[in-house]
Amino acid sequence: MPDNGRILVLGYGNPGRRDDGLGPALAAALEELFLPGVTVESDYQLTVEDAADVAGHDVVVFADADAVGAEPFSFRRIEAGNGSTFSTHSVSPEGVLGLARDLFGARTEGYLLGVRGYEFNEFGESLSPAARENLARAVEFLAGTLRAHSFREVAAQFRAPAPLAATSQGEL
Amino acid sequence: MxxxxxxxxxxxxxxxxxxxxxxxxxxxxxxxxxxxxxxxxxxEFRGFERFIQGRPFWEVPVLVQRLCGICPVSHHLAAAKAMDRIVGGEKLTPTAEKMRRLMHYGQFFQSHALHFFHLVSPDLLFGFDADPAIRNVIGVALKYPELAVQGVMMRKYGQEVIKRTAGKKIHGTGAIPGGINKNLSIQERDELLKDLEQMVIWSRAALKLCKDYTVEHLEKLAPFGSFDSNHLSIIRQDGALDIYNGGLRAITADGKKIFDHVDNQKYLEYIAEEVRPWSYMKFPFIKPLGPETGWYRVGPLARINTADFIDTPEAEAARKEFMALTKGKPNNISMAYHWARLIELLHAIEKIKELLHDKDLQGTDLVVKGSRRDEAVGILEAPRGTLFHHYKVDKNDQVVMANLIVSTTNNNExxxxxxxxxxxxxxxxxxxxxxxxxxxxxxxxxxxxxxxxxxxxxxxxxxxxxxxxxxxxxxxxxxxxxxx
Known part of the structure; x- marks a missing residue:
């Protein structure tokens, strides 16, 4: 296990909205791996108090569903920002990092793992088959990164792996 | 029109x-x-009622949290109140009711704190017309860092209260039909007591900030988006503000009672919803008055207006001061919502304090059951206003009908x-x-x-x-x- 410091993985989204639940599903899958030095949290969305938790860690990985991004997932370094969005009931990952920096003096390294989803516009607790495949790839990737690599190197060299055909029907 | x-x-x-x-x-x-x-x-996403149909009734208090990532606790508790009646367990044990109330006050505290510090304060501190690039939470963090930290920590405290009473954020299971699945351990209580006094102090300060701002800018704020309206909330039997339990009370813009202490199970005799072709969201109204004049406001302003008193000392003193502005008559100023909301913020932390010192929270009698029913209504006050949950359950314990009127829908008109x-x-x-x-x-x-x-x-x-x-x-x- 490399020394990545204190790591927080924060998966967010609504499990009742089909693929919007990819973030919490990733958090649940990762939690079962009991990786040392890794704290896993999940919530419906990012909010301001997450800044306090983020400030208590050296690295944070935000995991969210991605409606338009690369398949099966994307992974990139993000910087603290103003996070200006349509709403501050929820805050962007950059905004959370910005609050952690501005309010708590934290220099937490931030990464965003966007798992590609497809079905968002209906109620339902199951992920679409293609999203499940993407999730499995993302979990494999993140667990491997946590075990063997530094985030900074991986993010700098990241190329999205080729997506698999959506064949799995199993529930995660 | x-x-x-x-x-x-x-x-x-x-x-x-x-x-x-x-x-x-x-x-x-x-x-x-x-x-x-x-x-x-x-x-508005439609189809949630259909999503619930066919599911076992005991799953509903968890499922309904999927409706809203902002106020899952409100839906959790409203559904649980309805399911209490389904299992004949509506008279909860003291431990169960107090645990639920603690959860609910925690939700109010974090929700009101978030709204004020991170949604409203940018408008008040920088002015309505300020550049949106600075009129946001980050702008507050840079210029008023202490205030921004207070907002974050108050929100976090409320979330901690919820976590200790409801469980995980995304899979809260605290309330179950007829009761609660855990009490509050001494260790959990002591954890929450650690920061309590700081929360009280910050709540007082936030209320003062908002009150002073409103009074100072009253000439500008009083007409801003304001109009006369009816007001609706639940109310305790003795007329006290109660966000968890009570009959429905509606008053006119000048304070006359339209109805009072209405049994929650009979809400459909008093409340109806109008459909308008241009809107996905319905328009609720007081049935006896009709849609033209029967629309009403809910939420903090309505609750302070409908209540005869508040049963915590500091919030009650603040309520009296608030009501004095309109000489005891209902306040119909839209921007007064913020002041009313912060009175409730202080009330919530006063109630949390009261509950944390109540030994019933460590009780072990958690669940009651009685005669099974096949239809039930659960109504409570969510941070944004009155929330209605109505269900029918068949003999196989499956939900066959669900009707929800959420706070924001009540405030549509x-x-x-x-x-x-x-x-x-x-x-x-x-x-x-x-x-x-x-x-x-x-x-x-x-x-x-x-x-x-x-x-x-x-x-x-x-x-x-x-x-x-x-x-x-x-x-x-x-x-x-x-x-x-």
Whole structure:
């Protein structure tokens, strides 16, 4: 296990909205791996108090569903920002990092793992088959990164792996 | 309401910033740029009732949390209250009721703190017309870091209360039909007691800040998006403010009671919903008055107006001061929602303090059951207003009917009125600057609507402002920010 410091993985989204639940599903899958030095949290969305938790860690990985991004997932370094969005009931990952920096003096390294989803516009607790495949790839990737690599190197060299055909029907 | 829209110009604000989810404001101007019509369109996800149908009733208090990422606790408890009646367990044990109340006050505390510090304070501290680039939570963090930290820590404290009473944020299971699945351990209680006094101090300070601001700027705020309305909430038997349990009370704009202590199970005799073809969201109204005059406000302002008193000393003193502004009559100022909300913030932390010192929270009698019913209603006050959950369950324990009236729906007509008032006062004959557009948003924000039925995945929801001329051409367009 490399020394990545204190790591927080924060998966967010609504499990009742089909693929919007990819973030919490990733958090649940990762939690079962009991990786040392890794704290896993999940919530419906990012909010301001997450800044306090983020400030208590050296690295944070935000995991969210991605409606338009690369398949099966994307992974990139993000910087603290103003996070200006349509709403501050929820805050962007950059905004959370910005609050952690501005309010708590934290220099937490931030990464965003966007798992590609497809079905968002209906109620339902199951992920679409293609999203499940993407999730499995993302979990494999993140667990491997946590075990063997530094985030900074991986993010700098990241190329999205080729997506698999959506064949799995199993529930995660 | 205008009968024809021919020859009018349309202004579209979409979606509304700092209001959760999708919202769109349409302002119809005539050729002289006078406001003729305004409409708040809320794209509400439909089909949730169908999602619940066929599920076992005991799953519902968990499932309904999926409806809203902002106030899952409110839906959790409203559903649990209904399911209490399904299992004949509506008379909870003291431990169960107090644990639920603690959870609920925790929800109020974090929700009201978030709304004030991170949604409202940018408007108050920087001014309604300030540049949106600084009029946001980060702007507050940079210029008023202590205030921003207080907001974060108060929100976090409320979330801790919820975590200790409901369990995990995303899978809260604290309330179950007929009771609760855990008590509060001494260790958990002591953890929550550690920061309690600081929370009380910050709550007092936030209330003072908001009250002083409102009084100082009363001349500007009093007419801002204001109008007379009925007010509705639940109320305790003795007339005290109660956010968890009580009969329905409705009053007129000048304080006359329309109905009082209405049995929650009979709400359909008193409340109906109007469908309008242009809106996904219904328009509730008081049945005996009809849709034209029977619409009402809910939420902090309505609750302070309907209550005879508050049963915690500091909040009660604050309520009296608030009511003195309107000489004891109901306050119909939209911007007074913020002051009322912070009275409730103080009340919530006073109640949390009271409950944490109550040994019933360590009791072990958690669940009661009685005669099974097949239909039940659960009503409570969510932070944003009265929340109705109504279910029917068949003999196989499956839900066959669900009807929900959420707080934001109850405030649908008032929000439309507030927009119309601001638009008529501030936009007619003026250029559409960012500041003026924000006036509309400030008016909506007073009601703290929760539109989180929309998903939030990456790549969605830019803020787009469009001006459309009489021929349907977009003559102006602004993008205020894109969520990436």
């Amino acid at each position: 205008v009968a024809s829209t021919i020859g009018l110009k349309r202004v579209v604000i979409e979606p509304v910033t700092r209001v959760e989810g999708h919202g769109k404001v349409t302002i119809l101007l005539d050729e002289k740029r006078q406001v003729r019509q305004t409409r708040l369109h809320i794209v 008032p929000m439309n009125r507030a927009i119309q008032k601001v638009a008529q006062d501030d936009l007619s004959g003026h250029e559409l600057t960012e500041g003026l557009l924000n006036h509309i948003e400030v008016a909506i924000r007073a009601y703290d609507p929760c539109l989180s039925c929309a998903t939030h995945a990456l790549g969605q929801m830019p803020l787009v402002v469009e001006v459309v001329d009489v021929d349907g051409n977009i003559v102006d367009r602004k993008v205020r920010g894109v969520c990436e």
